[in-house]
Amino acid sequence: MIESVIKSIEQGSFLSFEFVPSLSGSLSAQIQTLKVSGIVEKINAFICTDSPRACLKPSSILTSIKLQNALGKPSICTLSMRDRNSLALQADIIAANEFELRIFLALTGDAIRYGNQPQAKDVFESNSSLLIQIIHALNLGRDLQGNELSGKLKPIYPLCVMNSYATDWEKLKRKMYKKVESGVNAIVTQPIYDIQVAEQLLECLHKINHQLGSKTILIIGFYPVISYKSAYFFIPNYRVFLFQRNGCIGFKKHKHKEKNTKGRLELR
Template sequence: MQKFDSQKIESFINQLQSGAKCYTYEFSAPASFSLEDLFDRLKNHSFVGELDAFICTDSPLGKLKHSAVLASLKLQNTFGIPSITTIAMRDKNTLALQSELIGMNSLDLRLILALTGDPLRLGNQPQAKGVFEGSSALLLKIIAALNRNKDINGESLQGDSKSIYPFCVLNSYAKNKENLYRKMREKIQNGALAIFTQPIYDIGIAEELLEWCSNINLECNTKCALVFGFFPISSYKTALFLHHKLPGVFVPKDWLEALEVAKNQGSEWEVGLQKSKELFKGLSALQRKFHFMSANKPEVIARILEI
């Protein structure tokens, strides 16, 4: 474990908001007391040296997982690059959220991915009750207040704080494009410095989202970055799940048809990997800001990047 250099956080923000390449990787903490096995798997892949930050999930789909805050701290100190901590409004009220963010500040956990959070009915903890005191917009307002050394009620806080940097997520597809554009605009207006999309499988959609973000930045005099979500598809079953079960994701018909044929021929992995590589090449021609997702299978991302 190495001592984390806090200046890397500001360097990451500068890189994110410039035209430079920027890669992040999703670490999905399991329901485990130990994360070392997953850390060791990551250390075996050289592409980790190309990463600029991790994003640690916060009990996605309402399922019990290792604490996102503590997993982020372990990642940051183990790999020496910034960790973006996902925080969902689902589980904490404004009192707990403010307390947590104040404590995280002193540990240099200052990159926050603000989510409203998946409903608990999707998860495995039927006794749990959702808080949902507000949406991710409220969390952005809390962060803005803390950056002024104030609580959400305007009361002054003691001590010196370091800047907290808020990010948001956005669906990559919606039947109602006006609604999706409005959500992007609201997130940027509320202070999001970057927007990470759900996985994108269509170049046309990526181009449109980039254009929207650019137009909103010009209108609002902001510098919000758009980061493409990238999840390689290696099976027909995964393609169907993403297309039908994951809100805000669109898998094109040609992908579904090709993977269905490949399934019957026993070549799903090869076909999925090839199409994912072609997609990555096409998206990279637009910009090189990516958030890689692989359900804790780093070997898949290694094959995409071939590092």
């Protein structure tokens, strides 16, 4: 089941659905909603978030296992560096292997100050590159200190994330290079609403793969814009100027006091 997800990513036929667990003692209602929605049959995997924006949510690991077992669909578990040090991360990933949770989306994570738990403390032992190092070490049958594991783990697959928009394109390319060099199977972008941005990222990745002899895949992120607020959040340097009932949203770009129409996005 897990390898089928990796194969779909490599073949360019991958479609996932991001799942944010509600702050509740039960996921039953959300799981039932997914069952009747028809979405389960249309996707290759769920991506379960890890307390996004540092707002308290149920464990991404346990939620991923629950989804995988309840819906018979693979889960990609998001893990951030915000809440766990390398000891805890290694322990969690090793234990998750027993439950067939073997694809992890590595990210550094949002700082505690942005969330709703101000009493908590950031960990941030390192950035997401350390998490990818952990996965590579475990795949070799060792921990970060080189100690051998007593039993062989099933293959673990690291994915990572990256920004889609940047004022400094060269900096974005350098970041992509480092992520590809780290050996991830795929890079998941933040939501993209401009076809030119997607084409630029794909071209950049193609060149980097050629340089490194790698085969990293770019997974284009998309988040349906259903409100003024979400459009403002996901599309930097843009202001929503039109919202129509037919699902079309227009944008104007604001930069250095210049305004020009950027285009129209249809949501279907």
